[in-house]
Amino acid sequence: MIRIKNLSHDFVIGKKGSQTIIPVLRNISFTVEKGEIVTIVGRSGSGKSTLLNLVSGFIHPKEGEIWISGEKVSDLNETKFADFRINNLGFIFQSFQLIPSMTAFQNVELPLILKGINEKERKVQTEQMLQKVGLLEYQDHYPGELSGGQQQRVSIARALIIKPPIILADEPTGSLDSETEEELLKFIKELNTDLGITFLIITHDDKVAEIGNRKIELKDGRLVEEVLV
Numbered sequence: 001m002i003r004i005k006n007l008s009h010d011f012v013i014g015k016k017g018s019q020t021i022i023p024v025l026r027n028i029s030f031t032v033e034k035g036e037i038v039t040i041v042g043r044s045g046s047g048k049s050t051l052l053n054l055v056s057g058f059i060h061p062k063e064g065e066i067w068i069s070g071e072k073v074s075d076l077n078e079t080k081f082a083d084f085r086i087n088n089l090g091f092i093f094q095s096f097q098l099i100p101s102m103t104a105f106q107n108v109e110l111p112l113i114l115k116g117i118n119e120k121e122r123k124v125q126t127e128q129m130l131q132k133v134g135l136l137e138y139q140d141h142y143p144g145e146l147s148g149g150q151q152q153r154v155s156i157a158r159a160l161i162i163k164p165p166i167i168l169a170d171e172p173t174g175s176l177d178s179e180t181e182e183e184l185l186k187f188i189k190e191l192n193t194d195l196g197i198t199f200l201i202i203t204h205d206d207k208v209a210e211i212g213n214r215k216i217e218l219k220d221g222r223l224v225e226e227v228l229v
């Protein structure tokens, strides 16, 4: 489902003439099979977010290949990747990334507008999704009027509304208290079992790392360990 082949990346910082190269990922290879939950762990600065940004197409790799659902996405230009993303990938972020001036309904509806779905169909699908995450009665609330756990549920509903085969998550429980974290992990498991959604999750929380089928550890930009959970 996701195949990473000999992926390397570095960032160049500084002004021309005195530039420094920061090597971030070095020759990373791994695969994520359909229906798996794979977690990526590693210390701060080990390259986890960079890896996820590469898989998401937000940055372009210096070397190596990324394949998703049979497509070599590392060859796609920005416009084509944006198109691929809206049809194939859902995102969950630590900071929820909700639009504060939009209600829960409008935030969840947004990907359907981007996909060109008509208004009537959007209303049906958005309400169904809000129902699924238990927030239908909060549909007119703005993010600032919801708890952290509720905001994360809105962001999950927004990720799920396009029915993506894959969800990429960067520290999904990072802003949640432990009770809400547990609820969210249960929900991720359900989505995986009931809908067959594949998850690639970055975390430095042991509890989150243990929900996967496999755990991949990055150290100084290298993949040092891959263990079955």
Ligand SMILES: Nc1ncnc2c1ncn2[C@@H]1O[C@H](COP(=O)(O)OP(=O)(O)OP(=O)(O)O)[C@@H](O)[C@H]1O
Pocket: 011, 012, 013, 022, 024, 042, 043, 044, 045, 046, 047, 048, 049, 050, 051, 204
């Ligand atoms: N846009 C950028 N420009 C320059 N350096 C960057 C950039 N993004 C990341 N880095 C550097 O790349 C390295 C890896 O960063 P990355 O954010 O991928 O690590 P991480 O494992 O996700 O860390 P954390 O757990 O703290 O989020 C760090 O040294 C970071 O400073």
